[in-house]
Amino acid sequence: MAETMRAIRKMSAAAGLTVCETQVPTPGPDDVLVYVEAASICGTDLHIWKWDEWSQRRIKPPLTLGHEFCGTIVAVGDKVRHTHVGDFVSAESHVTCGMCYQCRTGQAHMCPNTEILGVDREGAFANYVAVPEKVIWQNDRDKLPPKIATLQEPFGNAVFSTMQQDLSGQSVAVLGCGPIGLFTIGIARAVGAKAIFASDIHPQRIELAKTMGATGVFNPKAKDDIVASIVEANGGYGVDVVLEMSGAPSAITTAFRVVRNGGTVVLFGIPPKPVEIDVAENMIFKNLTVRALNGRRIFDTWYKTRWLLESGVIDLRPLITKTIGFDDIEDAMAMLDRGDACKLVLLPNDGIPPASIEKKKLRTPDPNIRGVPVHR
Numbered sequence: 001m002a003e004t005m006r007a008i009r010k011m012s013a014a015a016g017l018t019v020c021e022t023q024v025p026t027p028g029p030d031d032v033l034v035y036v037e038a039a040s041i042c043g044t045d046l047h048i049w050k051w052d053e054w055s056q057r058r059i060k061p062p063l064t065l066g067h068e069f070c071g072t073i074v075a076v077g078d079k080v081r082h083t084h085v086g087d088f089v090s091a092e093s094h095v096t097c098g099m100c101y102q103c104r105t106g107q108a109h110m111c112p113n114t115e116i117l118g119v120d121r122e123g124a125f126a127n128y129v130a131v132p133e134k135v136i137w138q139n140d141r142d143k144l145p146p147k148i149a150t151l152q153e154p155f156g157n158a159v160f161s162t163m164q165q166d167l168s169g170q171s172v173a174v175l176g177c178g179p180i181g182l183f184t185i186g187i188a189r190a191v192g193a194k195a196i197f198a199s200d201i202h203p204q205r206i207e208l209a210k211t212m213g214a215t216g217v218f219n220p221k222a223k224d225d226i227v228a229s230i231v232e233a234n235g236g237y238g239v240d241v242v243l244e245m246s247g248a249p250s251a252i253t254t255a256f257r258v259v260r261n262g263g264t265v266v267l268f269g270i271p272p273k274p275v276e277i278d279v280a281e282n283m284i285f286k287n288l289t290v291r292a293l294n295g296r297r298i299f300d301t302w303y304k305t306r307w308l309l310e311s312g313v314i315d316l317r318p319l320i321t322k323t324i325g326f327d328d329i330e331d332a333m334a335m336l337d338r339g340d341a342c343k344l345v346l347l348p349n350d351g352i353p354p355a356s357i358e359k360k361k362l363r364t365p366d367p368n369i370r371g372v373p374v375h376r
Contacts, residue, residue: 001074006348007064007126008329015051017065017333019326025122025130029077032133034089035354038146038323039069039124039346041332042154043178048119049333058119066125066346067093067117070139070149072354080133088353090152091124092135092298093117108298109160125329127348137302143310146353147323147345151316154343156305158183160296161268162243163304165289168192171239173230173258174214176246176269177205179319179343182212184243186314189213197230197239199251202339211318220250227258238263247271256282264289319343323351 004021011018027033045065048055070090073083083089096103096111103111117123117131139149162184172193174184177200188196189212198209199218206217216233218226231238238260244252247269255265256277265288277283283290296302308314321341324332326348335341 005127006326008066008326008346009125010048010059010061010063010065012061013051013056015049017049017329019329022064022126024128027075027077027130029079030132030134031077031130032073032080032083032089032136033075033128033130034069034071034091034124035074036069036071036124036127036129036348037351037353038071038150039066039348040150040154041066041336041344041346042068043336044119045125046333046336050337063118064122064124064126064129065118066123066129067119068150068153069124069129070144070146070152071124071129073136074128074354076133083133083136083138087136088139088141088149090137090139090149091117091131092137092302093153094295094298095121095132095135096298098134109295125346125348137299140310146347146351147320148309148316150345151319151343152302152305152309154179155183155309155316156296156301157268158187158245159305159308160301161245161266161291161293162187163191164266164291164293165241165264167241169194170241171195171197171234171237173197173199173239173242173255174209175199175242175244175251175255176248177202177209178245180268181205181243181245182208182319182342183314183316184245185209185212185214186316187308188243190308190313195234195239197233199226199230199254200246204340205342208319208342220254227254230258240264242266243268245269249273249275253277256286256288259286259288261286262288264291266290267292268294316343320345323347325350 005024007022073087095115096108097113115121158180167188172188174181196214197216198214201221209217241264242255242259243266244255245268252275319342323345332344
């Protein structure tokens with residue numbers, strides 16, 4: 001195995017990213033080394049590329065980006081027991097402490113000590129990534145090709161937020177048709193929602209919303225007020241469940257106006273600034289159930305995600321705009337920033353899996369690592 005690799009890194013406290021050579025990571029005793037076959041770009045990566053206020057507070061360069069990925073294990077630490085060289089895997093991007101109140105009461109997705117791959121520790125926009133065995137998720141290559149397997153991490157966000165309530169036979173509004181919103185539409189259709197109304201300001205996303213199963217689509221830019229239009233399309237009533245997936249302050253306001261009395265509002269999008277809400281008129285007097293959610297339940301959501309994708313109940317292929325290589329990263333980020341793409345998938349090793357991997361212990365200079373070379 002080569003000692004160096006290519007990676008997409010944030011090298012300094014400024015806008016942009018750099019494709020550079022860096023050391024192949026050495027996995028610790030509890031870690032596995034993954035040969036990355038596909039890694040998808042997230043809105044978080046876009047924030048880091050732009051170097052916005054959140055990034056400036058959170059990111060400490062130099063750092064390799066990327067937290068949505070899949071690939072093949074090529075080496076394992078000495079204490080690794082449940083995964084093996086040759087396994088085709090993805091990973092939960094949230095590395096939790098395991099010892100806080102949330103972790104010890106089955107709420108690890110709320111762990112205050114979480115470290116996120118590609119945000120707080122080295123990520124997967126690289127030929128190789130080292131991650132703790134405890135976050136590894138086994139994939140079936142015959143059922144999930146790499147371009148879909150890499151989407152499980154963000155798709156799980158939509159599974160978690162959407163399936164917190166029974167949508168069967170319900171009218172649903174999905175506000176914001178970025179990737180998570182589009183995933184949400186597919187899930188709502190799969191679980192039997194009777195009507196799905198979607199809104200977004202990008203025409204391309206509106207078309208994708210139709211592809212994923214929206215029964216009515218609305219562009220807030222084209223109308224002064226889409227609330228009346230959605231209510232009319234729903235037979236004169238507010239909708240049963242609103243899933244706000246954009247974080248736009250105007251969409252959050254719309255969510256509370258378009259939901260029926262006694263309905264449910266799910267807040268998943270992250271607003272860029274504080275949002276003012278008339279709590280009395282829009283929440284208390286309407287007797288609403290309001291859920292504010294983030295991430296996904298570790299690992300409960302992953303099991304639901306696996307079934308939805310492996311069974312073919314939901315097809316994510318229409319949402320992959322294109323695949324890219326390392327040198328396309330600047331153009332790819334610009335596409336996402338303009339709203340011209342949904343999911344872009346990086347193929348760090350040209351989409352080529354390791355040609356042969358022998359499942360046996362290999363003598364290496366580090367006694368804590370077991371693995372074999374990758375032949376291409």
